Amino acid sequence: MLETLGNLGLGFSVALSPSILLYAFLGCLVGTLVGVLPGVGPLAGISLLLPATFGLDATRAIVMLAGIYYGAMYGGSTTSILMRIPGEAASVMTCIDGYAMARQGRGGAALAIAAVGSYVAGTVSVVGLMLLAPPLATFALRFGPPEYVALLLLGLFVLAYMSSGSMLKSLAMAAFGLLLGMVGIDQMSGYFRFAYGVVELGDGLGVVPVAVGLFGVAEILSTAGQGTPPQVVKPRLRELLPSRTEWRESAAPIGRGTVLGFLIGILPGSAHIISSFVSYAVEKRLSRHPERFGHGAVAGVAGPESANNSATSGAMVPMLALGVPSGPIPAVMLAAMMVHGVSPGPLLIQQQPALFWGFVASMYVGNVVLLILNLPLVGLFVNILRVPYPYLYPAILVFSMLGVYAVNGSVVDVWIMLIMGVLGWVLRKLDFETAPVVLGLVLAPMIELSLRQSLAMSDGHYGIFVQRPIAAALLGVALLLVILNLLAFVRRRLDWRARLALAEKGEETS
């Protein structure tokens, strides 16, 4: 414990230096804008801003990108509460009771509760990250190639299981993403694969053009043609203070949301989205007045908002400690770290303690920045949404193309983004999840290398995956998920994921 505190002291000495503070502030500010704008979620936001960090050292770059991530979580709640538009998917549940509170003249209080809940969850969950990541990294030093294959496969299976649609379709998308990751020069033999003579594809498909295409451009293609922006409720500064009853009603949901969000965040999948849905369901189940949910229940705002912020820190645990991203956003963060010459994994904490602990401490600082930034400036952020969409989407498109081009200075990446954008639009129409594609693309080189090393170790015997206890246990959990999914299919009953998908669709259409 003393060692942890000593390391945290080292982290704060890094995080409180003026330049790191500046980049944490910039990241939070941009992240809030990203969260406020519908269609530009944290994934597209981080991808777009990645080139802007190229001139920075690794610590400043990572601190800024992390600021964008949790800033987007904060920003998403603003539009949900004031306009019933989720700035990003994790804020869908906040729309229901947050907007109902706004219509009752309690929009300011809802914003304050969301901000305070997010602050508490963000801060407490960083403690979890701080305590859990180092021992997990030490444990991960026992992992060999078979364990990594099992872990990475489990990640894809959990993401597919947790997705709101069909597990089969999500697994198909994961396989598609893995196949995209096969493009380029084979690491072990040097063969060119699926490059069709395009030299730029030698290094493989970049995560940034694929992610911006599938998420950013696909969203623009789906929503372009919309007319005037919706009405905005603009709260006054003095309306921001919740009443004593509202504080009391929000305390326990914030605590539960924090714990729940962190635990779900560690698991692979779109954790910040799932955690807010699960938190809403838990609060409704535990409430003495479940009938208030949907009509402005304070717990319906406090719980999900705390949970999705807490999940952000949770998602950093496997990424930093194991070098394994648990979802598409950590995957892009991982790629960003690699661009800056940082290799997350078991050795990161030992080899680059200043970076790791500086990053952890900057998350504490970032949460304070966001609290200060969000409440007084809420009116300013909301004004962005008054810009008509016909002016807004060309601007977002310009940023997308600029961001994608700037990563490698290659127009091939712009073409990849365009193709992925059209593909993402079609996949949405056909009800396919696109997150497994991005995760598959990032994990493909690791899975392929580990699989081939494992088979070389065992002289071609697949039994190595069941003979080693850790690998067997991880694959057992993956198998269990498939069985659970099959059971729901055979019984033709709606399980919790199907009900969650229906709730999400209902909220989108209402």
Next chain:
Amino acid sequence: MRTERVSGVALALLAVVVLEECWRSRLPLGTLATPGPAYVPVVLALALLAAGVLVAALGRDAATLAAAGWREWRHVVAIVLTCAFVALALERLGYRITMTLACAFLVGVIERKGVVSTLLLSVGLAAGTYFLFDTLLRVQLPRGPLGL
């Protein structure tokens, strides 16, 4: 035509294309003990093929393709053509000219906004982002004729 049937067949076709490409470009499959560069792609393609067949087979009750709603297709075509223009022109005309033209086309022609607002937004955005990224953040962006 049902959405699941179409998507299932598309996935299966993609898998076949991958298998054919592995065979055509003579990528070694290797052995179980020393897997070659085609080993994992072939395994993945077979998994995708199986998934495609299953999606198509189980998609009897899925929505029809028309019910998916494609009413924004005109905007989609316009945006895709604009992005294609950017990809083709960026390194020939330079960042500022290309982005000004692309933005002006989207705002002025597709969204039918006024000349002044179109010019202000397109020139302002192209020049502003160039200043931010190229001048301030030192991310080198392509210059076209006359250094523009």
